[in-house]
Amino acid sequence: MLHIHCPYCEEMREEEEFSPAGQAHIQRPLNPEELSDEQWARYLFFRKNPRGLHHELWLHAHGCRKYFNMTRNSVTYQIMETYKMGAKPSITASEEGQS
């Protein structure tokens, strides 16, 4: 059971209030019609599944209903940071010496 800091509520809350929404920082292409099937499929279906640091999108579903980002270690379940939509992560895998 994770203990999660909502960057909008600015409080630590129980995991039960949140739902995960997949990988963070996936931008919808601005010109879908110009993409090949393969390029579109990359956006649509392909997701990272790293062992270690991962940037995830979460929703404070039973709270402020805001989506936010989380940098989480998929091995230890440690949450390194949570940050608002539009912000960049301050911790990335390359800084941790991972690929």
Place this chain on the structure above:
Amino acid sequence: MSQVNRIAASSKRINRNRTLTFTFNGKEYQGFEGDTVASALLANGVDVVGRSFKYSRPRGIITSDSQEPNAIFQIGSTQATTIPNPRATQTDLYHGLAASSTNGWPNVDFDLMSTVGKLGGSMMPPGFYYKTFMFPQSLWMSYEHLIRKGAGLGSSPQQADPDSYDKMHHHCDVMIVGAGPAGLAAALSAAQTGARVIISDEQNEFGGSLLCSKQQIDGELPSQWVEKTVAQLATMDNVLLLPRSTVFGYYDHNLVGINERRTDHLGENQLQSTRQRVHKVRAKQVILATGAHERPLVYGNNDVPGCMLANAVSTYINRYDVVPGNQLVLMTTNDNAYKTAIDWHQAGRKVVTIVDTRESSNGELVKKAKKLGINVIFGHAVIEVSGSKRVKGVDIAPINAVNHSVTGAAKHFPCDTVASSGGWSPVIHLSSHTGSRPVWNEDIAGFVPGETVQQQHICGGLEGVYDLSKVISAGFTTGAVAAQAAGKGEGSYAGTLPQTSDPQEDASMALFHVPHSKKTSRAPKQFVDYQNDVTAAGIELANREGFESIEHVKRYTALGFGTDQGKLGNINGMAITAKSLGKTIPETGTTIFRPMYTPTTFGALAGADVKHLFDPARFSAMHKWHLDNGAEFEDVGQWKRPWYFPKPGEAMQDALERECLATRNSVGILDASTLGKIDIQGKDAREFLNRVYTNPWSKLAVGKCRYGVMCKEDGMVFDDGVTACLEENRFIMTTTTGGAAGVLQWLELWHQTEWPELEVYFSTVTDHWSTMTISGPNSRKVLEKICDVDVSNDNFKYMDWIEAKVAGVKARIFRISFTGELSFEINVQANYGMHTWQAVMAAGEEFDITPYGTETMHILRAEKGFIIVGQDTDGSVTPQDLDMDWVVGKKKEFSFIGKRSWTRYDNKRDDRKQMVGLKPKDPNFVLPEGAQIVFEKNQSIPMTMVGHVTSSYYSACMGYSFALAVVKGGISRKGQSVFLPLSDGTTVEAEICSPVFYDPKGDRQNV
């Protein structure tokens, strides 16, 4: 004579003034307040308490704690109160307790299975179940039933539990697990900083090992130090004491789960109080002070009743005044266990001999034992026990532990009890729960907690520190350090430490498997895991058969799979694996312990979330009317929706036909309050709708409604409904009942993550409105009677909405239709719902207005070929598959969600499953929903399946049965026959047709 093994009163833990009567396997016994079921049975000289899992060998009590593998009982006197598999060693005795063995048939003293076991001993090697019962797979279910009956895993209660349970949530600075010397010291030290402290212990009182220890603290018995410390903690407001509370799990981010047994020790049906309470503690810092478990030695026939752990024997003597035998042989690898022989001797019974596997020792306890005249034999081991229902004697032989051999002839000694000690294993279970890998500590020959990412501290026996003075001092230090880490205090304990002097001990020997003069495979059974009948020979065989990873060995032999989770046997099993593979123990590694630490009842985990509190239920404002008018209900999400309204004596199908005909011929009314409603506002609301719906919204004028379909980005239909333009920048979106929450979340997702620049706001208003739909040719006449505006076709057109007063109440009326009939959807403020409904019913009386439920709604809409998302679609269906390309905007500027995916190769295949209608050849046969469809009737199995039925009904209005289905390439196959092989072996034929069966031109809704 009863209680033959109870000695003169000396322990304060037993209240001799309160005799408790209980039954075990139907026979009555007496014990005292303070006893566990195990100590009371031992007091009464009960040797055999169960039969073993595979070989049905008689088994007795081995331990005094959570490690117990044999004394696993069915406890409780009725089918409502019975609990399977509690450990007798951890079950407090109460008056009237009824216990029975969970295995043994017809009974534990005469067990039929044992003849099979004796015969089949060599026929039941490890992997027996895999090897024997794997094939044919179709018979597994019947095998499993027999195995379970033979295995004796206890039986579940057959009646509802009368007790109540609840949950509490806590936040604290320091959570301490275990209230032995280390935990108590840590609690005192942490609490004195002002930190909020919770300390829990699985036993009925605090003190842990100190409750039966005789090593003085500050010149007094250690139990007195415990009493003082607990009394001091109890006065502090910042400390919560939880005895009888097992920490069953340690979870991520320092969440600790505790099950507090509040009334189990008082007896059954303590209905005035909560029986068990789960505490969920989110702790800033956790101190694990769980101590260590003694390890048994593995020797021939070490499962004969009378073979026990040394420390357990001491516990029964010192804590419960019970000496579980008359003549003791103690086998040990260490000085510490000499205490047991000394305790036994001082209790006035005979110690036959101490067998020490080491060459020598000059520790204080050894000297003390010798001084008391106890015989000590060094360099020897008990290699084999004789006896079947009780130990009769032992064979003792000289051994060489280094090359695992017996070096001389064995000598026989008569005795009735064998206590063994192979040293101690730290209780690393909880630290393992969070994924921390234990590490091997050679000095103590045991695993200790490894690195962790939790805010976790360990101290005492768990660290592999066993000297009492060091344990206490570590407790005080750790408590202060943890408190400081939680922001309290200076990080050190300022008070004076209690004084105690530890006996000097010589080094112990690491011995996990006692050699026998015969090869392991030929020697008498040497049990490693008693609960699953895993022997040393079985582990070696598994290794020979190629199972080398400890995880594979575990699964193949079932080592550690019992309800004891391998507490007693795992380390020995790993060591035997390591030896047989020629590896070290750290190289072999350990399996990982997971929650629950000990079995936890479903009642405790469910808490108060049972019966009507299990899940919230939602009701519309008209619910009482539906109840009063005999509605049958169905669950739609959390909503209770009227399903149909049977008249007295009317069958369901008759009710449906009546409701359908009444609606088509006159007027029906449906409670549609449950449909999701989302109020959408903002200057970019229209643009937002353009992006999330497939059809265009730019030109929808105020006062108009439009049906829309929403797709996911992969192009598949996800929800549908009608959206109305309330004002230039304001819309009300209707969603399916079940999809309301998901749609709102979907809208928020796109707005918040992709298009935050759009100014648009979403509010769910589902519960703000009561909605009733009147439908049928007479619906306008009904509405006219109670509405204050002109609702004629000239003034109020199809797909318009108006504001009006209905029955004096301000309403929004939408002229939309899900039945294909002239329809009006009346929305009023929710709390006027009942009033308005009753007014509509009164106005409709002259037209015989008929309430109908979801089933009739489904039939009527299916006759019109209107889809229900989630019934006719399943997340793999595009609008094109539904033949609904008309709902796709062709000229929309923005590439709306889903659009790009329709031109993907896979979505352009012409053999995609497409929605069609089906007309069974037999007009009275209703196809089962979900039935599979094939093109060719006479295929061999497996047939090529080309689709399935999604909706299927009998239509009273049309006089025949019909269905909606998805069929590969179905849209171009209209007129062709398909076949539906049914589960009863018959095959029926149907014709593919248009999904619009009724009024295909749509005239009826447009009048």
